Structure formats: C-alpha cells, structure tokens
Amino acid sequence: MATSSNYLLSLIVKHITGGFYLTTFLTILFLLLIFYILSGCSGEPESYEWPCFHGADRTNKSTETGLIREWTEEGPELLWTVSGLGEGYSSVSVADGLIYTAGIADNKAYVFSFDLDGKPVWKKPNGQSWSTNMSHARTYTGSRGTPTYDNGVLYHLGEGGRLAAFEAKTGKVIWSVDLKLEFDAAMPEYGYSESVLIDGDNLYVRPSGKKGFYVCLDKYSGVLKWANTEIQGLEGYSSPVIAEIEGYRQIISTSSNSYFGLDTRSGTLLWKIDFENQRELNITDAIVFKDYVFITSGYGKGSLLMKLTLSGSMIIPEVIWQSELMDNHHGGVILHEGYLYGSGSNSRGWFCLDFMTGQQQWKVRGGKGSLTYADGMLYLLDERGKMDLVKATHESYLSSGEFQVPKGGTGMFWSHPVVCGGRLYIRHSDSLYAYDISGN
Numbered sequence: 001m002a003t004s005s006n007y008l009l010s011l012i013v014k015h016i017t018g019g020f021y022l023t024t025f026l027t028i029l030f031l032l033l034i035f036y037i038l039s040g041c042s043g044e045p046e047s048y049e050w051p052c053f054h055g056a057d058r059t060n061k062s063t064e065t066g067l068i069r070e071w072t073e074e075g076p077e078l079l080w081t082v083s084g085l086g087e088g089y090s091s092v093s094v095a096d097g098l099i100y101t102a103g104i105a106d107n108k109a110y111v112f113s114f115d116l117d118g119k120p121v122w123k124k125p126n127g128q129s130w131s132t133n134m135s136h137a138r139t140y141t142g143s144r145g146t147p148t149y150d151n152g153v154l155y156h157l158g159e160g161g162r163l164a165a166f167e168a169k170t171g172k173v174i175w176s177v178d179l180k181l182e183f184d185a186a187m188p189e190y191g192y193s194e195s196v197l198i199d200g201d202n203l204y205v206r207p208s209g210k211k212g213f214y215v216c217l218d219k220y221s222g223v224l225k226w227a228n229t230e231i232q233g234l235e236g237y238s239s240p241v242i243a244e245i246e247g248y249r250q251i252i253s254t255s256s257n258s259y260f261g262l263d264t265r266s267g268t269l270l271w272k273i274d275f276e277n278q279r280e281l282n283i284t285d286a287i288v289f290k291d292y293v294f295i296t297s298g299y300g301k302g303s304l305l306m307k308l309t310l311s312g313s314m315i316i317p318e319v320i321w322q323s324e325l326m327d328n329h330h331g332g333v334i335l336h337e338g339y340l341y342g343s344g345s346n347s348r349g350w351f352c353l354d355f356m357t358g359q360q361q362w363k364v365r366g367g368k369g370s371l372t373y374a375d376g377m378l379y380l381l382d383e384r385g386k387m388d389l390v391k392a393t394h395e396s397y398l399s400s401g402e403f404q405v406p407k408g409g410t411g412m413f414w415s416h417p418v419v420c421g422g423r424l425y426i427r428h429s430d431s432l433y434a435y436d437i438s439g440n
Contacts, residue, residue, distance in 0.1 A: 050094045050420040052148040053195030058241045058285065060334050062374035062419045068437045069377060071389050075403025076424065076435040080118035083431045086110070086129075087409060088142030091427060094420040095149035096168060101432060102143035102156060104129040109158035111147055113171060116421070118434060122171035127162030127178070130191030139411045142429075144193035145239075150219065155203060159191035163205060165222065175222040183227065185209030188235035193283075195239040197251070199264065204242075204251050208235040214253060214262060226267035233257045236282045237330070243288040246310040252293065254282040259295045261308070261315065271308060271315040277301035283330040287340070289355065292320070298329030298345030298368075305358060321358040326351040331370035332416060334378070339394040341378055343368040350380060352394050361394040374419040381405070381426065383412040405433060 054060040068076060085103035092101045098121060099114045109129045113121040131141055147156040154168040157179075164176040179185055179192070185207045197204045203219040212227030236254030242264065243250060250261040250270055257276035262269060275282060277299040287294040296303040302324040306317040326333070326344045333342035339361060340353045345368055352361040369382035373392060377400070380388040385405040391398040405413065408431025415427035422438030 048094075048421045049096070049149075050092070050418050051150065052093050052197070053091060053146040053239050054285065054332070054416070058197070058239075059287075060332055060372050060416070061336070062372070064419060064422070065375050066439050067375040067377070067419070067422065068439045069375070069389075069400060071401025071403060073401075073403070075387065075401065076437045079423065079434045079436050081406075081431055081433050082114060082118045082120075083408065085112060085408075085427070085430050085432060086142060087411065087429055088144070089414045089427075090143040091146045091416040092418050092425045092432065093147050093149050093154075094418070094425075096152070098168065099425070099432075100147040100149065100154055100168075101427060102126070102145065102147060102158070103430070104142050107131070109143060109160060109162070111154065111156050111164075111166065111171070113154075113168075114432075118432075121169075124166060124171040124173070126156055126164050126176075127158035128160035130159035130187075132190075140190065142411075144191055144237075146195040148196050148198055150198040153219070155196050155198065155219070157192050157194055157196050157205060159193070161185070161187065161192050161207075163196065163217075163222070165219070177217070177222045179205070179207035179209065182224075183207035183209030183212040183215065188237070190237060190281075192235075193237040193239075197240045197242060199242055202264065204240055204264075206236065206240075206253060208255075213255070214251070214267065216264070216267060228262055228267040228269060230269045231255050231258070231260060231272070234280060238283055238285045241286055241288055245288070245291050245293075245308050246315055248315070252286045252288065254286075256280040256282060258282075259286060259293070261293075271317050273304075273306060273317045273319075275301065275304065277327075284328045284332060287333060287335050289335060292355075293317070294333070294335070294340065294355065296326060296328040296333060296342070298327050300324065300327055300346040302327045302347075303340075303353070303358065305355070320356070323353070323358045325358070325360055325363075326353055329368050330414065331368055331381075331383075334371060334373050336373060336392050337394075341373075341392065342371065343380075343382075350390075350397070352397075354394070362397050364397045370414065370416040372417050372419055379417050379419060379424065381413055381417050383414060385413045385428065387417070387424075387426065406431070408432075 090102040161180040165174040213231040215227045216225040233255035238254045240253040260272040305320040329345040378390045388402040409429025418425040424435040
C-alpha cells in the first residue's frame with residue numbers, strides 16, 4: 001500500500017510541475033482521492049506514544065479514542081505480565097515500539113526496556129538504589145522516577161541521584177552525571193523521585209544541592225547550562241511542568257515548603273509561594289491553565305488555585321481560592337473541561353472540584369490513589385489495587401466497571417497507570433500488567 005501511495009503522490013506532483021500537460025482539474029481531484037484512500041487504509045494501527053511521566057504534555061490525558069467504555073466483572077483482558085522488575089513505583093513510558101520502566105536488583109537501580117509483547121529488550125544499571133533505616137518507610141524502597149524518551153534517547157534519574165542518557169534501542173550509556181557530587185547535594189529523605197523533563201535541547205532536573213537546587217543541562221552531553229541557588233528548603237518530590245505565562249516560558253516545580261516558577265532561559269526565579277504540609281513533602285505536580293496554577297499537597301494541606309500576574313518586572317502569585325479538600329498525596333490530579341479530579345490524603349476519597357471556584361461537585365468515600373484519563377473516562381487506581389473506570393463528568397460519580405489488579409509484591413499500588421496504544425498498563429512492585437482496552 002505504501003508503495004502504491006508513493007507512486008500516486010509522485011504522479012500528482014508530476015502533473016502539477018508540468019511533467020504532463022494537465023487536461024482537467026478533475027484528474028487531480030481523482031488522483032488525490034485515491035491517494036487519500038490508499039494512505040488511510042493501510043491496515044496498520046495508529047501509533048500512540050506516552051514518552052514520559054504523565055504523557056508528552058504532562059497533563060496525564062491520552063488522546064486515544066474508541067476504547068472500551070464499560071468493563072465486565074472480570075475487567076478487561078490481561079494480555080501479558082512482566083515480572084522481575086524489583087520493588088519500586090516507577091510508571092511506564094512508551095515510545096518507538098518499546099516500553100520503559102525502572103526497578104531494582106541487587107541493591108542497584110535499573111532501567112528496563114520491553115517490546116509491546118512484554119519481551120525483554122535490554123536492562124541497564126543506573127546507580128545505587130534507595131534504602132532507609134526509617135522503620136515506617138522500609139516498604140517504600142525501590143525505583144521512583146519514570147524514564148523520559150526523546151528522539152531516540154532515554155533519560156532516567158535513579159533514586160540514588162545518578163542521571164543518565166541511554167540509547168533508547170540498545171541501552172548504551174551516552175552520558176551520566178551524579179547529581180549529589182556535581183551539585184553538592186545530600187541524599188533526599190525518600191530518594192530522588194523526579195521524572196526529568198526535556199524541552200528542546202534542554203533537560204531540567206532538581207538536584208536540591210548547594211551548587212544548584214534546580215538546574216538546566218544540555219540534553220546531548222549533560223553539561224550544565226544554568227543552576228538556580230535561590231530556592232531554599234529540602235527536596236521536593238514532584239516532577240516539573242513547563243508553561244508559557246505572562247511572556248515567560250517557565251519550569252514549575254517544588255521544594256519541601258514551596259512551589260515556584262523559573263525562567264527556562266536563565267534559571268531566574270520568577271515567583272514562589274510558600275506551601276508546606278505537616279511532613280514537608282510536596283509531591284504532586286502543578287496543573288497550569290492559561291495564567292492559573294493549581295497546586296495541592298497531602299497530610300492535610302489541601303488545594304490552592306493561584307493566578308500569576310505580571311507587575312512591572314515581577315510575577316505576582318494571587319491566591320484565588322484555597323481549600324482543605326482533595327489534599328492529594330502523590331497520586332496526581334487531572335484537569336478536564338473545567339473540573340479537577342483526584343483523591344485526598346487526610347480528606348479520604350475521590351473528588352471532583354470546580355477548577356475556578358474550588359467548590360466540591362462530588363466525593364466518593366474510600367482510600368487514596370492515582371489516576372489517568374482517556375476517551376472521556378477516568379481510570380482510578382486506589383492504593384489497594386482496585387481499578388475503577390469512571391465517566392469524566394462533574395455531574396456525578398458514574399462507574400462503568402471495576403476489577404482487582406493482582407499483587408506483584410509487597411507495598412501499595414502507588415505507580416500511576418498509563419493508557420497507550422489501546423492498552424492499560426499497571427505496575428505493582430515486581431510486576432507490570434498490560435490489559436487490552438482497545439475496543440476491537
């Protein structure tokens with residue numbers, strides 16, 4: 001089909017450029033119609049990718065359609081299971097026909113690559129794994145950050161602070177940087193957890209060090225472009241988002257006691273807002289809509305919407321509303337058609353809030369969890385492993401089926417689910433599950 005399409009396209013070009021004398025306008029229309037039919041009916045499925053944590057635009061919303069909108073009691077079909085990932089909470093990225101995630105083995109952090117059938121492609125170490133003597137956190141060990149794919153290269157920040165770039169197809173190391181050594185940083189209390197962000201030629205990451213709390217590196221070499229030392233506080237555990245607000249392209253991220261925005265060109269601090277919970281743990285990514293930024297934190301802190309306004313040469317964050325509702329721990333929040341969806345920590349359960357007012361639209365009691373969105377539906381995974389398919393509407397909580405995900409080891413179900421290529425990917429500890437939700 002591709003050969004026929006290319007031939008017809010060349011024929012059209014030849015007509016237009018005068019290789020043949022065009023006899024009638026209808027001839028071109030006819031050839032264009034046939035080219036369109038042939039190129040659109042190749043029988044090959046549309047290619048979808050999820051190249052980094054929460055997707056290419058970091059909104060955690062898939063663009064796929066035609067997915068199953070109702071589940072039986074057994075849930076969707078389980079296509080395959082991969083085991084041997086070790087403990088951890090890394091989610092998956094999917095790009096160029098491969099699946100990537102991270103885990104541990106023999107006290108080392110590892111990056112894994114699988115094909116779309118779940119068969120191993122490569123496995124490479126990425127520094128020491130995170131461990132702790134804290135009794136309450138011993139089950140929290142393992143991988144944190146999700147690998148980031150960009151133009152044939154895979155970037156990953158290991159929980160021990162080693163940042164590396166790999167050839168995506170082979171796993172060959174291109175370059176690596178030890179953030180602790182390079183930027184005079186202490187090991188974060190819960191290990192490095194950030195899923196790094198690529199924008200153009202730049203890689204953005206948070207060492208939380210004395211020589212750079214937040215930095216920009218050249219993605220090709222790992223060489224430093226700028227380092228911000230203005231931010232005070234301990235490590236934040238969120239991943240960054242990037243946005244154009246008030247004429248500035250900015251990275252929005254966290255410390256232990258604040259959310260802030262940095263100029264992507266220079267690293268200059270543009271704005272900062274104090275936001276500290278009982279545990280000094282800001283984990284949930286910010287959500288940006290136009291010049292509004294939504295932030296939330298667990299342990300009773302709650303949610304806040306601010307508006308960023310340029311005043312002279314400064315950007316001023318103005319609080320629009322603040323609420324104790326939906327104090328999200330680390331499962332993420334999704335903005336869809338003017339409404340926020342996510343779970344609370346102290347305020348247990350799943351919430352829907354009006355983005356502009358913070359008013360609660362509905363709440364369903366239960367535990368906390370993580371989520372993703374695709375084709376008008378929310379995929380809600382609570383920390384005990386119950387996956388629920390819910391219509392993304394503010395009118396009421398409308399479930400279209402649920403099922404229990406098998407255990408892959410110890411600990412909670414804290415890895416964020418992913419919808420990509422007609423599949424639902426769910427990671428629990430040592431195992432990764434791929435479910436068919438394609439609707440075919």
